[in-house]
Amino acid sequence: xxxxHTLALVLLVAGAAALLLAALALAVxxxxxxxxxxxxxxxxxxxxxVALALAVDTGPGRAAVKLLVIGLLLAxxxxxxxxxxxxxxxxxxxxxxx
Amino acid sequence: xxxxxxAAAVLAACGVGPCLLLGLRGSPEQRLAGLNLAATITSVVLxxxxxxxxxxxxxxxxxxxxxxxPAGTLVFTRFLAGRQQ
Numbered sequence: 727x728x729x730x731h732t733l734a735l736v737l738l739v740a741g742a743a744a745l746l747l748a749a750l751a752l753a754v755x756x757x758x759x760x761x762x763x764x765x766x767x768x769x770x771x772x773x774x775x776v777a778l779a780l781a782v783d784t785g786p787g788r789a790a791v792k793l794l795v796i797g798l799l800l801a802x803x804x805x806x807x808x809x810x811x812x813x814x815x816x817x818x819x820x821x822x823x824x
Numbered sequence: 825x826x827x828x829x830x831a832a833a834v835l836a837a838c839g840v841g842p843c844l845l846l847g848l849r850g851s852p853e854q855r856l857a858g859l860n861l862a863a864t865i866t867s868v869v870l871x872x873x874x875x876x877x878x879x880x881x882x883x884x885x886x887x888x889x890x891x892x893x894p895a896g897t898l899v900f901t902r903f904l905a906g907r908q909q
Binding site: 745 | 827828831834835838839840841842843845846851852853854856857858860861864865867868871872875880883886887890891893894897898901904905
C-alpha cells in the first residue's frame with residue numbers, strides 16, 4: 727500500500743461519503759427548498775473529490791487530466807442545474823399560491 | 825474486488841436509490857431534483873467502474889454523461905417553466 731494509493735482511498739471515502747450524505751438528505755429533508763441543499767454539495771464536493779482520488783491513483787499523465795476535467799464538468803454542471811431547479815421550484819410555488 | 829468497485833456498488837445502491845424514490849413521487853420540480861442528483865451520482869459510478877475494471881477508455885461514458893445530464897435537466901426546467909406560464 728503506497729502512500730499515493732492511501733491518499734487516493736482517503737479522497738475516495740470522503741467523496742463517496744459526501745455523495746451518500748447528499749442522497750440521504752434528498753430522501754429525508756422535508757420541503758422542496760431544503761431538498762435543494764442536497765444537490766450542490768454532491769456536485770461541487772463529492773464528484774470532484776472522487777475524480778481527484780481517481781486522478782491521484784492513476785498518476786501524472788493525460789488520463790489524470792481527463793479525470794479532473796470530468797470532475798470540473800460535474801461541479802459546474804451540478805451548480806448550474808441546481809440554480810435552474812431552484813428557480814423552477816420558486817415559480818411553481820408562486821403559481822400554486824395564486 | 826477492489827475499493828473502486830466497492831465504492832461503485834455502494835453509491836449505485838445507496839446513492840441512486842433515494843433519487844429514484846424521489847423521482848417516483850412529488851411535484852415535477854421535486855422529481856427534477858431527484859433526476860439531477862441521480863445524474864451526478866451515476867457519472868461518478870461510471871468513473872469508478874472504469875477504474876475498478878481497469879478500462880480507462882470507458883471514462884468517456886462518464887464524460888458524456890457529465891456533459892449531457894446538465895443539458896437535459898435544463899431542457900426539463902425550460903419545459904416546466906413553459907407549463908407554469
